[in-house]
Amino acid sequence: MPENHNHPGAEAGHGDSPALAHLRHLVRLTGPSGSEEDVIRAVHHAAAALADHTEVDAFGNVIAIRRAASEGARRVIVAAHMDEVGFRVRQITPTGFLRLEKVGGTDDRILPAQRVWVRTQQGRLMGVIGTKSAHLLTDTDRQRIVPAPELYVDIGARNADEAIGMGVHLGDPVGFVGVLTELGQNTGRYTAHAVDDRAGCAVMLALLERYQDSPPPVTVIFAFTVQEEVGLRGAQAVASAYKADVALALDMTAADDTPELGTCHLQLGAGPAVKVMDFSTMAHPAVRRGLIAAADAGGIAVQHELLRGIGTDAGALQYGSQGIPTGAVSVANRYTHSPVEVVDERDLSGALELLDHFIQRLPDLDLRFVALSDT
Known part of the structure; x- marks a missing residue:
């Protein structure tokens, strides 16, 4: 059932850039x-009006293809993930509290006293991750990080029957609460949960909008992926299903x-x-050179x-086909995997420009790992 998003603070800001407008909407979702x-x-919904072909695959990835004017043009995959770190309901206690199972890499230190959405089949329920009142803390409590298995969500239920009556079932997803809000005044820096990587999705939608009236010089396969936070699973399905000459991930990175x-x-x-390396990939030298040349140009x-x-x-x-020259564009993000991630709009705009310039130059880019001598 679609969620009701009519809550304060969710309205689009005046003068939002295209990417920021998309981000403002996407971070409201759980x-x-x-x-x-x-x-x-x-x-x-956003991509279908902009792409030549849009589908949702069996895994849940949204694939939006914007074809080049030329039939034989190169193909590039640009991917950003839709999922966020969060939880699932593991247990409904007799007293109506919800125990959680972590999904993705959340930090136990920051979890107590956070507001969360419990997403049921009927809609979302507001809850809070409980924490012992300050007046009841012992000296041991003050020095201890409460491990995630001991945490619980309070949705106001008096017993398990009330929680079930609200529509809660085991396995229901739970995510942080938040709307996109500017820090300070006129800083261009915004905080929300799930900026990682809804911001990447927002930039990709803005890039699709650029190609709405005139096709790009290469066919662009926009892959909005699922389950990145638990092992890059959606992207594996994309790599198996779509052939491309180049692949790029667009994601957040830790400032x-x-x-x-x-x-x-x-x-x-x-x-x-421009990514050089992380634990999952070493950027292909030709793609990295192409990104740097695009930035210079x-x-x-x-x-x-x-x-x-x-x-x-x-x-x-990078494992698609017989191997795809692959790189990544990253956007610095403070306080990653928390409810208060912070991103700078200028970096989002820069990522949009960098991707566009790379795509415009891609038809002539030398994609060889190394140029070999003829002798």
Whole structure:
């Protein structure tokens, strides 16, 4: 059943860029890995009016194809994932509380006292992850991180029958609450949950809009994937089903420009990052060269990402066919996998420009891993 999104703060902001407008809508939805139905509906609805062909595959991936004018043009897959980290209802206790099973990499330190949506077949229920009242804490409590299996969600039910009467069933998805909100005043920096990677989906929809009236020089297969947070599973299905000359993932990456880190390898507002390596992939040198050349040609500031603690759909896409030259464009994101992720609109705009410039130059890009001598 489609969710009711008519709650305060969900309205589009005045003067939103196309990507930000899409992001504002997408972060309102609850879609942990394996439960992306509402996000799939929203993305499919937006993409269907812009693409030559749109489908939802058996896995749940939304595929939107914008064909080049030339029949024999190159093909590129651009992928961003729709799912978010979250939970499933593991148990309904006799007293009406809900125990959770984690879905994806959430941090136990930040979970108590968070608001969450419990998505039932009838709609969403507001709940809170309970935490012991400050007046009741012992010295041991103050030094202890409560492990996820001990956490519970309070939906106001007095007993299990009341919770079940509200429509709760075992396995129902649970996700953080949030709407896209600008930090400070006129900063261009926005916070919400599920920015990872609804922001990537939003940029891809904005890119599709650019090609609405005139086709791109290559056929672009826009893959809005599922289950990235639990093992790049949706992207594996895409890599098996669609042949392409090049593949790109568009995802968030962890900014390290806050006071407790201060290393500033990846900073908000310094431009999108061209991936060099992570634990899931080593960027293909030809694709990386092409992205850097596109950035230079477009006057787009970029960063360079080397981060072993992260993976993206690129890690699955590279195994398509006999191997696809694959790279990734990343956008720095603070406080990843939390309800208060923060992204800079300038980085989203830069990612949009970088992808467009790369696609425009792709027909002539040398995709060889290395140029070999004839002698």
